[in-house]
Amino acid sequence: MQDIAAGLQGSDPLLRFSNLNITGVALANLINAVYGYLDWIAQQAVPITSSGEYLAMWAALKNVFQKTAAQSTGAVTFPGTNGEDLPSGTPITRGDGVGYTTTADATVSAGSVTAPAICNADPTGQTGAFGNCAEGTTFTLATAIDGIQSGGMASTDFTGGADIESPDDLMTRMLQAYQNVPQGGDAQDYVTWALAVPGVTRAWSNPSGFGVGTVVVYTMFDVAEAGDGGFPQGVNGVATNEARSPTKATEDLLAVANAIFTEQPATALVWSCAPAPNPIPFTFTGTSEWSAATKADVKDAIASVFLQYGAPVTNTIPTIALSLIESEVAAIAGTEGFVITSPAVNIPNVIGQLPTIGTVSFT
Template sequence: MPFTRPTLAQLRNASAQQLNASLPGADALLRFSNLAVIADVDAGLACMLYGYLDWIALQCTPFTATDEYLEGWGALKNITRKPCAQATGSITFTGTSGYTIIEGVPINRSDGVAYVSTSAGEVVNGSVTITAQAVADPAGLVGANGNCPAGTQFTLANAIAGIDSTGTAATDFTGGADIEENDAYRARVLLAYQNQPQGGDSTDYVEWALGVPGVTRAWSTPNGMGAGTVVVYIMLDVANAAEGGFPQGTNGCAAEETRAPPATGDQLTVANAIWPVQPVTALVYVCAPTSQKINVAITGIAVEYQAEVNAALAAQLQADGAPGGEVIVAHLWSAVLSVPGVNDFIITAPTVDIKLPTGALPVLGTVTYS
């Protein structure tokens, strides 16, 4: 039977009753009694201690532990919190042919966020394109803020002869991710406790992929590219929010894999992370799911609730979605019904569960209200 923590009011009353019982003739319940003040102080201290005991109880299991205590539970399974990851991309500068930009040049985004060049380049036909990476601030927290779309303006922090000071992002800057939050980290820790390593079973591949900074969802499919292959699908819902969470790169294998073409971008990052721990005989492909829009038609929803209904449907598709899985209509009804104030509606489409094509991940399409 769970222990019920007494409230502050209950503790105050109990303390006053105890004083009355211990001091015959005294009345600690009187409003201006000194004993009433003493009872209230004693109750306040007891309430604080009860709160501390509650907090200790939370840290005693990975299911409710937080911060460094959760990291301690994770360390027992060799699951560490994902650190902040910095965004990367490329920038084009104009200049005089023959002049160069070296690696390590400081560059500032238009809003002051710092980057640094990670490759050298020579101006040819009036322009040069170099790769760059966001620079972590002293707390290492640039993370997702380093992501930005192609066309973003950049400026050289220091003048370089023959190079114009202002440049433009030639590609999207992607891959930036904040330090893993407690809830996401706890899910990985619990997954490790619930699923013991099996030397390369389906869950192992999911755990390895989820351990990469920025990856929020992952699935594995055996023999997805033929006998002896493993296909790992990944999503980066926060780091690549501008792209709907879908990985930016091309599908393929790790850079050291010689039996198939290497991946690029986010897929290569994950493939390279899985390479050292995967079974040596497995041919592992890391892939981006394809987007499968699910259009929904609903009657009976007032205008003021429609934005919340859209958000609930999108969240439900994300929670249930798996590449090549199934969209369950009953779950869509439950999602709409969960919106406060909504209780009389009909989903007119879809009317039957939808089986998705191989590798397709459901996303919310057009929601039609009538």
């Protein structure tokens, strides 16, 4: 309005019903939209503030690509008559209606048949974690098969399902790639390669962990394996095509080993391993007035610190400062006056182990 008043001497664009007032408001809205668009363009001009397709393009310049959704796999068992066949491709349904498909032929023996199966892919390509379920989950044959009962169950856990990578996680991996120039197989390179595997949320490397010439890579699947505390499933070992060791990894750990095998230096013997849980007990005093919800929030706060600072290696963060846990708990409403009596010192990270919450006592 001031520009109109200055440009048109004697006009009064501030009058409520004047044409100039209406014109001024319309122009102001247009200019605001133009500057907003310019601000958005500026954000896409650098990796750290980019979003959407521009984030994907900035990441691609560092050979970092959004991880696709992955489908869970496991095995199912159905009672039946000996000798009857359960063919590959048979549709089966979980108790809540989620569809799966068998992936290999199987024959009834000793009164039952066990077949590997995979969760049917989400048509949108966005989700996959919905297919994870525990051993013993109820399954039903979607089509009748002579000699095989329709009701069965999962004979193993269904694991490995993961949703498409979120923009925030893609941003984290992209920035890590920009900040850590590839060194042809240094410790950080193994972490970068492991994090590119669908389902992997955290990774660490331990050079010479099993002796000279070896590299031990630890991973966590915090979402895909949430039912198991985020710990990857399978046997520790090496990639399928690694001829220097007969100990082959399986399940989640094999997926990591095989992915790294195509990237690693030829001389390195890489082991894909799951960290072992290291339960840390806690004792709080001054908590007699705490509600059940407050106690649950305190446990979540401890878990948050462990998630950020816990590691199965000591070359990055050797200890978890107890003060970090105290500050997180103190930030929870209603926790004034508490004292952590155990542990009494900073919590050390231990090679091969990952700190988890043990018994928590409130007194």
